[in-house]
Amino acid sequence: MTKTPVQFRLNGSDKAVFVDGGENLLNVLRRGVGDMSAKYGCGQGTCGVCTVLIDGEPQLACLTLAETCAGRSVETALGLSDGPNLHPLQNAFMDHFAAQCGFCTSGMLMAAKALLDRNPSPTREDVAEAISGNICRCTGYEPIINAILDAASKRGGQASGG
């Protein structure tokens, strides 16, 4: 079957892949490019473990037609840290023990980054809203919310890292 070439930026570097018709971005990231940080959780848009940023906006890779990413900038958890230095959100998630099995963590981090990039000092309700599309079955959400609030307070003034 004929494949379609798609070029896009992934975590700041150029990628070029050939996609099947109807192939979603999650499959392209994992099987095409080898970035396994975004996970398969439902393929329905209801769990959020495949959340990535596309041109800075949070989107569900499993419901994103790969071809629509042509020329756009995709960010995943692998691109969060600034070289060896962790992003403030990554540090905060560690400090607050905000992960147990870790399967939702990549999606949570990207949803949280989308929030902080637009609202550097969110309220607790803002944070709950920001991760409302991300299911976590282990932590009970409390440590994740606290980690995001903590990252926001620490980042306050400095330029958004990562």
Add this chain to the structure above:
Amino acid sequence: MLEFRKEFFKDERDDNLNEVGQPRQRQDMLGHVTGRTRYFDDHAFEGLLHLKVLRSPHSHARLRSIDTAAAERAPGVKRVIRAADVPVNKNTLLSLINFGKDDEPLLAVDKVRYKGEPILAVVAESEAAAYDALAKVRVEYDPLPAVFDVEEALKPGAPVVNETYPANTFEYHEKYNHQKLRFGDVERAFAQADFVVEERYQMSPIEHAPTETNGSIAAPETNDRFVVHSSTQALFFSLGTAAKLLDVPSNRLHYIGGTVGGGFGGKVDSLTEPLSILGAMLTGRPVRYVLNREEEMLYGCPRGAERHYIKDGVMRDGRIVARKVTSYFDAGAYTRLSSYGAVKCAAHIPGPYTIPNVCADVYCVYTNRTPATAMRGFGITGVDFSLEVQMDKLAHKVGMDPMEFRILNAYRDGDMKAHRREAHNCALIECVQVAAEKANWPISDTYRRMNSLTGGGGERAVIPATATDENGRIGGGRPATGTTSRPPAPPPRVPLPAAAQPRAPQPQPAMSQPRVAPPPPAPPPPAAQPVKPAATPQHGATRFSSVFGTRRR
């Protein structure tokens, strides 16, 4: 917010340890926050194939015919796997520890027993191609009457769900259709109780719903072995199960896992490994089988529903003197782990309370729904819900504060429990006292001063005369059909050496068990005629079979 109350049980602990007790960072946390933690699905294979199963749309039906011709020719299809391709197409998970009869096919043979039961599998170059092929399979079903309620399933004439257990219940000790617990004489105690409260509790199934669904990737490795990346919660359990179903020596399977995206009990049943390995065997290529979310929700094994009837006898002063529990575990179409869960429930009754007369009958019942399995708190969560709502009703009935009612009846070090073992290392009373204090829930000084270390044992350590019975006997004494399920019961107990004999018992009403009574303490009357507790569990003829059930293959 969390605080440690180090003052409790201080003398039993050495608190100045080096690493134990320290809030060290988790070894896996850096991987989690950088997206580098590797789960079973995070492994790339050249030439990876994808497996999808055809699931029964009926809850109970005979399979009249299956036509896969069109599916086999569908584009991208490498193999269609049928029941006949499965070397040993019958198993029960706990056969690995010699408990229960093989009752479940990997792929349905003549009949489907629950909506969603796998009938055949398609291995193709993409998931889309596999789904296309499945749509081309033609199956003719003869729908059969189905039963979905545990008590309906036990009535004569109910549809037989699982022919290995024609009476729709698991057979315990090749003797009874339920697991028994008998301690003292509840009927006599009910007769003498001030109040009797009988209630019914129901817990529906619960889906584990881990964010990572069940899945595995199997691929040919070197020297005729297969590597299996798996989301299992029990590596060798799954390895042993797959080795049995596929009739291969266990060392030809090289399982890799250990990092799972949430299990909660839902990844013990090897839902995908046997088929992904069989797919790799039949195609010579890596095969990935991952349940989609709808499959995980509806056809991946849930926590089984449970129905508990609880009848209690309680005295005006708050002492519970009798507890009778009848429980029905809804195993669904196949046994899997439910038979074990029911025994764990029986072991848990009457809850963390010292009650002189206890009786329980716990059934593991088959119905035409997705087979149930273990889930967080297996065998206990449902009965704890029932017991603790019941306790609230009893406290309300006798007009006692719920916290004080718990402390009064709580078990203490040295008490004899209903499964005839002495309690030790108890801490229920302290938990109740601290929770009450933190919640500003007033309790009287008498109950604030009680503790788990004192007030127990003595008369409370004696096993009362016990009424046993033969009801629920399978087929009126006929030994259960099929292969043996458990080794024969151990020989009768050896009586305690003379020195350990409690002083000569006087006949007393069964229920006047000495208690830590509410103020002023009632005189502690001696217990009824005791049965000698076993000093240590007898093993008798038990021969601990190999965990891998190698003996059975």
Add this chain to the structure above:
Amino acid sequence: MPKHRGRGMAAINYPIGMNLGGDPSQALVHSNPDGKFTVTLSAIDLGQGMKQVTRQIAAETLGVPIADVYVDTADSDTGPHDMGSFASRGTHRVGNAVMVAAKEARGVMMEAAAEELEVNAADLDTDGRGNIHVKGAPSRAISVKDVAIAAQFRQGKTIAGRGIFLIPLSEVHPETGEMSPVSCYAHACLVADLEVDDETGEVTMLKMTSAYELGRAINPKMVEQQLVGGAWMGMSHALYETPEPYYPDIAHGPRDFNEYVMPGPGDICPHDIAVLERPAPDGPFGGKGPGEMCANPVLPAVANAIFNAVGVRIDELPITPEKVLRAIKAQGGARPQGASGGRH
């Protein structure tokens, strides 16, 4: 006012490890050339923290700092057998197996150190910071690193150990149900404060207050993870989730996380927790296991709090708004049971 507050409690215990025992765990511990240790298992970490718990138990037993120990699991070619991660058996069973293996490895290490320092092994102790010294004479010491090098390159000793922990399989008496379920129990008591809307049956959790006894807390932050996450799952079991909303009718089963309702980030409430530690006589450093039992007291406490709020007894889980509303209407309206347990 249609909103009624209610308070309820529940107290439970929980058996640690597989019922009836017969569930062995094994572990291997070995040192690399310069005194860094690997614990090799087949036990599974499904988020409960198996790797970190066994890592801390190994480090404590060896007497070396945590940074000098890593856990490797799970590969059936290298890791010895373990029954599996369920029944709250990880800390207790695998932890004990790791202790046995680490003890053996420590024994060889101390013998090698004794040979280097020309003293009796019994006179030596570790300082937990990577050194071995003569008891009472901290200056007469040798680093674990030097001991490892000496042992493996001069003395010909392998600093390694293997361990198994097995509670013999208990029989179950057919007539009386006599059995040895487990060797230790965890305990808990929890108070639930909530609010019931008597016009819609909706229940809102306001607060949870609890005390858990879990034996020795091997890692307090990981214990907190289980208690907070477990209470959330308990709330979900009590009021929200089921794959069969109309059990025993199998219709209307949820097919995704929208239809499978669980408390969202906007439904959670504060949870004030106290942890008590009564060490298990046969637990590794007294450890038991909080993983499963932490959800259990929430279900009945919530049901009892709903009765306290509006006087209805819902004995069927999950306690949905519909079940609450039907019960309130059946009794002709809410019947608050009054301030109980000092409800503020």
Add this chain to the structure above:
Amino acid sequence: MALQVKSFGSMSEAAAALASDRTARFMSGGTLLMRAINEGDTSISMLVRSTDAAYRQIRSESARIEIGAGARMVDILANRDLAFLHPAARIVGGPAVRAMATVGGNLFAAAPYGDLATALLALDAIVTVQGAYGSAQQIPIEQLLQSRDRATGLVTSVTVPRPASPDAFRFRKVSRVKPKGVSVLSIAAHLPLAGGRLSNARIAYGAMAPTPIRARAVERALEGRSLDAAGIAPGLAAATEGTSPATDALATAWYRREVLPVHLRRLLLGETG
């Protein structure tokens, strides 16, 4: 057969392609269609996409605002002129879904989804539909919703009259999970007041029928009434008329009918909770 994806510069070309192939489906935000593909829906062979810029634009005019069918929830939330619609747009899915789900797609979302469509129905919006040939048609949203299963052609935009005053339009969603949960039911109400009396009130229900529906009986009962407990009583009495709610995993038909009047009262009287 693998899926084909075809993009078109204009809506009319896209509509024509759509009409020419029965197995073709129009790809807007993707939240409905990509899910079907992921779950193995084998009835789709072609995806039709539009790259027409107008498809996503929001054009404000004095009395009404035309919203391109391709505008997403985040585009509505970023537009101040559409502030009255924000309460509805804000509770469609989570943040990621709102960055993908489009106005056009929401019109076709099966119950209990489609909260924005419910809001647009209460605002008496007009839908522009581009057929395979000829010029686009303007049809009332109620008509589109009722015929959406048989609808041919492509929705290109939705035109919304500005509400009488900012607080004349109210929206309430009832869900079991907070802050994001699927609707047990939703109610949108346009409540213009003339001399303290309701005139031409428009009320729409979500998840109370296979598609969003107008609560005509309630509207009639509220005509000329005051917006207070006494005034709205006849409206509440008629609350469930014309509804045919489903039983699903979230709630039964019984429950939805039982609590509808309670939530309608709370919406009309501005009660919290």
